[in-house]
Amino acid sequence: RKEVEQDPGPFNVPEGATVAFNCTYSNSASQSFFWYRQDCRKEPKLLMSVYSSGNEDGRFTAQLNRASQYISLLIRDSKLSDSATYLCVVRDNNDMRFGAGTRLTVKP
Amino acid sequence: NAGVMQNPRHLVRRRGQEARLRCSPMKGHSHVYWYRQLPEEGLKFMVYLQKENIIDESGMPKERFSAEFPKEGPSILRIQQVVRGDSAAYFCASSPLGQAYEQYFGPGTRLTVT
Numbered sequence: 001r002k003e004v005e006q007d008p009g010p011f012n013v014p015e016g017a018t019v020a021f022n023c024t025y026s027n028s029a030s031q032s033f034f035w036y037r038q039d040c041r042k043e044p045k046l047l048m049s050v051y052s053s054g055n056e057d058g059r060f061t062a063q064l065n066r067a068s069q070y071i072s073l074l075i076r077d078s079k080l081s082d083s084a085t086y087l088c089v090v091r092d093n094n095d096m097r098f099g100a101g102t103r104l105t106v107k108p
Numbered sequence: 109n110a111g112v113m114q115n116p117r118h119l120v121r122r123r124g125q126e127a128r129l130r131c132s133p134m135k136g137h138s139h140v141y142w143y144r145q146l147p148e149e150g151l152k153f154m155v156y157l158q159k160e161n162i163i164d165e166s167g168m169p170k171e172r173f174s175a176e177f178p179k180e181g182p183s184i185l186r187i188q189q190v191v192r193g194d195s196a197a198y199f200c201a202s203s204p205l206g207q208a209y210e211q212y213f214g215p216g217t218r219l220t221v222t
Contacts, residue, residue: 100150
């Protein structure tokens with residue numbers, strides 16, 4: 001089983017749609033969780049941390065379910081500029097484990 | 109505050125040559141991480157360094173790969189006797205002392221082995 005698993009997609013959605021990505025992780029002792037976005041041929045950029053109580057940043061909502069070892073990212077009112085690959089990241093001690101990413105394309 | 113810098117951005121090497129990739133962390137950051145990303149795949153952790161110390165090299169191939177982060181100067185990832193399978197994007201990330209959880213990435217070095 002992979003340490004961090006994501007549905008690779010692609011997700012193709014119209015502008016304004018709501019889209020959700022899921023991620024599961026294998027190490028129940030994992031300590032911190034993040035979502036990064038990566039544009040084609042660019043470096044990953046931190047989108048948001050994921051807190052136990054769930055957190056929101058504008059149109060983005062992240063949730064964590066430790067019991068199920070599951071993280072989610074919800075994007076509301078999606079924009080063309082949201083098109084990217086979204087990486088689920090889990091920290092175990094000093095190691096950051098990256099999922100392979102979920103590709104999102106938002107179409108006009 | 110300049111971000112993480114990597115150079116060169118693109119590097120072409122013939123099989124058997126050496127590749128040297130450099131990374132300068134963000135100002136004030138003393139933790140450096142190297143990752144490799146193969147086409148259409150996720151990032152794979154390679155090595156975690158602090159100044160003059162390798163903290164975790166569990167992701168480094170046992171042969172031909174080495175990394176350092178000297179007291180002065182950038183961190184260097186060195187690949188000896190490159191093979192075609194080494195072609196990938198190599199990303200460096202840095203984080204501040206005591207906050208290993210938020211990492212900021214450089215633009216990457218794209219290595220092509222011909």
